[in-house]
Amino acid sequence: MEVDEKLPQGEKEYLLHLFISGATPNSTKAVRNIKEICELYLKDRHELLIIDIYQQPELAQGEQLIGIPTLIKKRPGLIRRLVGDLSDRPRVLAALGLADSPPH
Template sequence: MEPEPFPDFLDPTPADNGPEYVLHLYITGATVNSTRAVRNIKDICEQYLKGRYELLIVDIFQQPELAQQEDLIGVPTLIKLKPGLVRRLVGDLSDRERVLKALGLNAADGAPGHE
């Protein structure tokens, strides 16, 4: 006789709550500003959020319906969905200090700041 499996509520594996940071970057094709924004946010994520983030890059030329849902006022636009309050940054994300502040990060050591 085979042993009965554990019921779901007794599953000993911890629940996967997903990434700590969820970011959406809206761009317009391969323009200079869009390319720069992608490079800048990827650099920041790898330096400060390695293994703790999900980054979705949406080209509004390829997926205009997603851009319409967000009421974008300019592109490139980075939207931080979590943690904390939703934040929007418009531009090429080259002002690293401003981007880190919007993400709630401390530029000195990469540790999360206080929102």
């Protein structure tokens, strides 16, 4: 996926929101996995926000959350929702549009 749109200053190419529920095994795994992916594939190109819905339950309805953990890719391109602990890396990369880019 090419980045041909001009981003406003200070904003990164990728905007990712990860919704977790406290320190459950799935949530901690998801945090670990996404951090690893970002480190390998999106170094300095991303902005990752980790939100604990126990702390902000009002967000759950607005973001249409059902399964937890959920990673929402807000940018670039279409919004994608990734449900699960992100351990299936090929699928995660495909969904994020990073499948063919090599790890740094």
